[in-house]
Amino acid sequence: MKILLTTIFAYPHTGGLSTHMSTLKSGLEAEGHQVGILSFNDVPRLKGILRAQGPAFFLNKFKKGKGFVWSQLQRKQLIHNLLKGLDESYDIINAQDIFAALASVGLGLPTALTSHGYMAYEAISKGALASGSKEDQLIRNMERHAYQHADRVITVDQRIKGYILEASGVEATAIKNFINVDDFKPDKTKKVLYKKELGLPKQSKILFVPRRLTKKNGVVFPALALPRILKEEPHTLLLYAGTGEDLPDIKRIIKQKGIEKNVVLLGAVPHYDMKKYYAVTDVVLIPSIHSEGVEEATSIAALEAMGSGAPVVASFVGGLKEIIENGKDGIHVEEQNPEALSQAVLNLLNHPAYANNLAEKARGKIEENHSHIAAAKRYADIYRG
Template identity: 45%
Template structure:
């Protein structure tokens, strides 16, 4: 689905037969997930780790390399990080950039700061989301393609995990900067690193963003919200036919 910002809005004006229904996620999924302690134990994550989950296919548009570069800035001290929250980037996904990502981690000595999990089935993501302290969606414009309504971002939000994302495409529509997440300029690992460090240093901010994000997704992007929209649309169509 294209983000609404890419649709020629003037073409939609006055066109009553066009209805936009955004992507949606299962709002009840978090209830079926393990608790944080069990999730972290399953993944072997230390209690002091501030876990930044990057659940992205390794393709240029998804910008995973910028998340790695952000962690490299933290590693070499260019971005200040709370001393009591050990940063750990967990990348879940595979794709054509897998060899380059592996090489980057090896060459920069990022192994203590980064775990490359490879591909995982969708149902396994509940454990990762429950264990995460933040989720990063570092998408970029690439080859004329940009992020739509990111399912990965919506899933993180419904799990109540604060999201740091690039201000591109549909991400700008589902995340209100400073209210339901943090937005940063694309292709700016320094901005990504500072935003993540801010969440690590300010737990109250992280909780506020996470709670607001979950409420927003349940109201606008849950399976129940989508069902209500479909019923409304079909109800209108039936009334017009009748």
């Protein structure tokens, strides 16, 4: 088959959606399919600024959410125009967001829509929309329209499947998130080498937060937990890999707690470099929280950490409850609880054999349940249908 993956967002970018697309493409191509990608990056840059980004910035000055809606609608139209002008033919389009799906519905090609979350709720959570506003209602209506008019809907966990059924009456197919198990695998033999390459002290304990810096990801809580950890493990370094609107809050906490020497803000890290950070990490933190009705999906960062042989401490929310079995292949903690987070980290640092056992069990689970090849076969079956 010839498959086109589409999104109104930039590709590649830092975040789970972009990673999902790359990994799905890799799996489908390994199965012999041809895969193309069409994204906002394919729109001429000046046109994108003039049509979508520039007006959205000014409209948001007048009313919260107005620019957000404008941007999504303009991006949809720009992707629609690109689809109409494609030089090559495809058997199916797999849209990765609701507006990309709306851009392709009606063009004569079957459209599958993969839903990675709850668009309206997530926009409210990050402050782009006002809850209950006309703009909020418009986005919800367009979500419903996209689900009802796509030929197939796929979700990355069971909760999103339930949300779509309730919101639109559409029965979606849940395929849990997945990773490239050949790229993300245990590589602890190079720990010393990678520490030197990344400029990290040889004797330091490394805590890693591979998260977009947004509210629902709970990224402020590792910084709040760190002072307690430093009392017992003073050579601990906390690394953040990601960007987002919560960066100022993290910087404020770091300064307030006086932990500047023990926190490294890496910014956006290229995806191919992430495996080096997992290899040097002693504990990976996935501290997600409930935020404006939004819960973490089947976190790709958590899956990559588990596949890489790094023990994971994660909040007991959303899709994280589906992929981690507490005390067997990872640790669950109560959300928004720095004390619980610090205690779980210290337990793993103080008991390395236990931490290694969790990591080994997690790798086995990833190989069995979250392989990109197995997921690609399931996607291909849906495309054929």
